[in-house]
Amino acid sequence: MITQKKAFKYLYICGVLIASKLALAGEINVTVTDLSGNPLQDAVVYAEPANKQASGSAAPAQIEQRGRRFIPLVTAIQTGASVTFPNNDTVRHHVYSFSPAKTFELKLYSGVPAAPVIFDKAGIAVLGCNIHDQMIAYVNIVDTPYFTKTDVNGKAKLADLPTGSYQLKTWHYAVTKENYTDTQSIIVKGSEQAAVKLDIQANALIMSK
Numbered sequence: 001m002i003t004q005k006k007a008f009k010y011l012y013i014c015g016v017l018i019a020s021k022l023a024l025a026g027e028i029n030v031t032v033t034d035l036s037g038n039p040l041q042d043a044v045v046y047a048e049p050a051n052k053q054a055s056g057s058a059a060p061a062q063i064e065q066r067g068r069r070f071i072p073l074v075t076a077i078q079t080g081a082s083v084t085f086p087n088n089d090t091v092r093h094h095v096y097s098f099s100p101a102k103t104f105e106l107k108l109y110s111g112v113p114a115a116p117v118i119f120d121k122a123g124i125a126v127l128g129c130n131i132h133d134q135m136i137a138y139v140n141i142v143d144t145p146y147f148t149k150t151d152v153n154g155k156a157k158l159a160d161l162p163t164g165s166y167q168l169k170t171w172h173y174a175v176t177k178e179n180y181t182d183t184q185s186i187i188v189k190g191s192e193q194a195a196v197k198l199d200i201q202a203n204a205l206i207m208s209k
Helices: 004-023
Strands: 025-034 044-049 074-078 081-084 093-099 102-109 117-119 123-129 136-142 147-149 155-162 164-171 181-188 191-198
Touching (some): 025 044, 025 164, 025 181, 044 074, 044 136, 074 081, 074 147, 164 191, 181 191
Parallel strands (some): 025 191
Antiparallel strands (some): 025 155, 044 147, 044 164, 093 102, 123 136, 164 181
């Protein structure tokens, strides 16, 4: 039988554990620009723990086809995530990737494919449509649950990181050197700041709106 005293003790211990976990949580605020200082939207920013012990289930994602475009242009997911590709256009599409990180084809279809695509290897997958050459999208598959994308101001925040050492990595689809990923070491103790400058091909930038 659980007495009132034991119940209070249990709640106290839980409260201490939760408070300790919150106290150990930190964040990295990242600003990503090109070499001229212009903000870069849709840069993928992620933090890999130095001990390589990051965990967490891979959340599913969705990349739709609308207006003969892939939306979103850039998707960041954790390794093992499933991605669905609903076609919301009135024309059929043939989605494919020939990238080493993930090779697949969704042959000419409309609506929602019967099964999602599982991205089970880290890396960059470039998507295209075999019918509409102008359609392109990017999927960055990362081996960590700590990832996000920059906003229109080139800003991103990685929150709820346990204190410790990380490799902060940043990638953008328009980098001059294909698939180049900027890497810098960072120690997270609280609220940290980081700035990243990338060499970008200006003519490769795509409006994501």
